[in-house]
Amino acid sequence: NAGVTQTPKFRILKIGQSMTLQCTQDMNHNYMYWYRQDPGMGLKLIYYSVGAGITDKGEVPNGYNVSRSTTEDFPLRLELAAPSQTSVYFCASTLSGGNNEQFFGPGTRLTVL
Amino acid sequence: AQKITQTQPGMFVQEKEAVTLDCTYDTSDQSYGLFWYKQPSSGEMIFLIYQGSYDEQNATEGRYSLNFQKARKSANLVISASQLGDSAMYFCAMRGENRDDKIIFGKGTRLHILP
Numbered sequence: 063n064a065g066v067t068q069t070p071k072f073r074i075l076k077i078g079q080s081m082t083l084q085c086t087q088d089m090n091h092n093y094m095y096w097y098r099q100d101p102g103m104g105l106k107l108i109y110y111s112v113g114a115g116i117t118d119k120g121e122v123p124n125g126y127n128v129s130r131s132t133t134e135d136f137p138l139r140l141e142l143a144a145p146s147q148t149s150v151y152f153c154a155s156t157l158s159g160g161n162n163e164q165f166f167g168p169g170t171r172l173t174v175l
Numbered sequence: 176a177q178k179i180t181q182t183q184p185g186m187f188v189q190e191k192e193a194v195t196l197d198c199t200y201d202t203s204d205q206s207y208g209l210f211w212y213k214q215p216s217s218g219e220m221i222f223l224i225y226q227g228s229y230d231e232q233n234a235t236e237g238r239y240s241l242n243f244q245k246a247r248k249s250a251n252l253v254i255s256a257s258q259l260g261d262s263a264m265y266f267c268a269m270r271g272e273n274r275d276d277k278i279i280f281g282k283g284t285r286l287h288i289l290p
Binding site: 105106 | 210281283
């Protein structure tokens with residue numbers, strides 16, 4: 063199992079550009095999450111999904127969109143990138159419920175200039 | 176609304192000493208789960224330990240134990256016999272009662288182990 067994979071690892075965007083951060087998991091997890099981590103800070107939840115076709119907003123959804131057409135994939139779309147979106151983005155997945163730990167991807171470091 | 180509070184932004188501990196990282200939480204849910212994660216300087220998130228709100232015993236995983244005090248709403252992480260490799264950021268997190276509820280994280284504590 064590859065676990066949770068994210069692409070790209072690094073990206074520099076200009077203000078106003080758009081991009082999609084890819085996230086794939088091969089563990090057949092139904093729950094998937096997107097977090098952002100600003101320098102020296104904790105993780106803030108952007109969006110999450112409890113299964114294919116179902117998504118919901120987290121703490122900081124503005125400026126982002128997600129889709130979940132398959133169990134495996136949970137892409138995060140940035141429209142009109144802004145400097146405030148400079149951050150490290152983590153995708154995570156878990157089985158539903160209880161004590162199931164979240165498995166994290168390696169992160170995508172995004173800089174918006 | 177759920178909230179996780181980690182009040183220690185940074186800690187310095189001598190190697191081989193035990194260390195306690197504080198975590199308090201706020202929730203109105205009757206059933207919930209608490210997690211601790213480690214984030215080394217390389218950036219990956221590493222799961223350490225889990226405690227369920229109905230678990231009667233404190234969770235332990237090797238050198239890690241969770242000091243769970245439900246009435247005080249605290250879930251402190253205890254690392255025994257600290258090692259240089261324990262230097263990292265540590266995050267406390269909570270999952271609420273609903274099985275589709277989100278998991279939220281505290282701001283973290285940066286632990287420095289001194290030789």
